[in-house]
Amino acid sequence: MEPPEAIEQVTGGEADAAIIFRYDTLPHFLRIDESLHFEPLGADPLRLLVRRASAIGKAYERNHEPVDLTAAHDEAWIAGCATCRANLLKLAARAGFQPDIRHSTDDYWATQNLVEMGMGVSIVPTLDTKIHVQDDLVACTLRDANASRQVGILTRANDTRESLGLLRSELAETARHYLQPLPAAE
Template sequence: MEELSAQSLLTLWQIGRSGSFSAAARTLGWSQPAISQQITRLEKQTGMTLVRRTSHGVELTDAGAMLARHGGMIAERLGRASHELEDLRRRRLSRLRVLAPPSICSTIVARAMVGLGRDGDIEVNVDQAEPPEAVERVRSGKADLAVVFEHRSLPHSLPLDEGLAWEPLGDDPLLLLVRRADAGRTDACRADVRDGAVPAGAAAPAAPAAPADLADWADAAWIAGCDTCKANLLAMASAAGFTPDIRHATDDYWTTQTLVEMGVGVSIVPALDTVNQLRPSLAALPLADPRAVRVIGVLTRAGDDRPAVAAFRASLARTAARVLRAPAAD
């Protein structure tokens, strides 16, 4: 088979995005007949139907969707090339668009930015995003880098593909957040956290504590986090033999602390969330489940070897080494 046309793949991707030949033609600045000719030629070349007409317009077949993903990568690389060329022409700073969830933004990403130095030639723009959104925005070229997590209880949950590169930075233990007055139902009541479970910067435990058994809290009301964290809670509770009674859901850690403090429920939180503050009325207990860990790592597009990306990844690694446990061996 002759070599595929990059322009035809780009056109196929745009048709999939817009849902019609006419809309794709307007976006790309081609006539509709020219768009149709490109797809007809590509279908003859591949010997497969790539676009299917429907009552609502057109949709890509499985083969079309596969080729369109490569068209999307071409579009992303063209956009990046234009941006880098403009930076070079204007001699601007190298800009990085970085994504991370709130707890990682405040404890790792912000410190890594300082680690780059104030007089460097890298400008970092940070936005908060949970893993599913962050992965999609890096894949589509709307962000350059993301610091995301994957729970041990939900392996391979990150929607990665060959167009993305994932590098673990370290392990962040998960803790059971309860009122200190209620901590007596577990053997871990002698201390806030298990020795070594909390990253550097958090208060040291008064004494080693026995890990808490999640099943001891089966009758409690629960406060879930983001969608990914809620799925983790359900998976861990299922392994402990119960279905949690989830009364509230919030991805705001301060709201979670307030709800727990008011006695309306308990929650599972990452140790990073306790670094900046844990209210005196609360206890963050280690969990017996060995899967009570989220793995934190850096996500970039495969082959993105720009010096600015490498420099920020190195700064993230140095920061993570101070606040995370070393990655566990698989």
């Protein structure tokens, strides 16, 4: 389930813990009040998913340098869940354009298929690209320092059960292999 639904499940006692993501660009989008505890596990940079044969894809394959989001300002866009869509709109606004969102899905495989068919471009998390990226697609690193999401574990604030402590420990160990360390607080 997406973060808002997972938060409801933990808040309502339907779940003891959830792994959720949140964007620094949207500090108030998710309602995590004092009854909940969010423990960040790491950062998951976002990537621009494009066709390898596109101008952006060819340039990225040539030099492997991060691309500006503005490189895709004239493209049709495929948005994700409501949280991801809000983040896309915020990143695009910061880059100075309004994305032409033509499709919306929270299914990564559908997103890849839509990009592959030339229906648009999309922003996807690096974690999704570790599973599989179709051969005729490329997931370009973005130059924008805000193009990232935090992944973490959500629990009720006063839940100190040993089993949740073990879960946190195992998730933190696993996250070290897949997520980047969070930037140090200033």
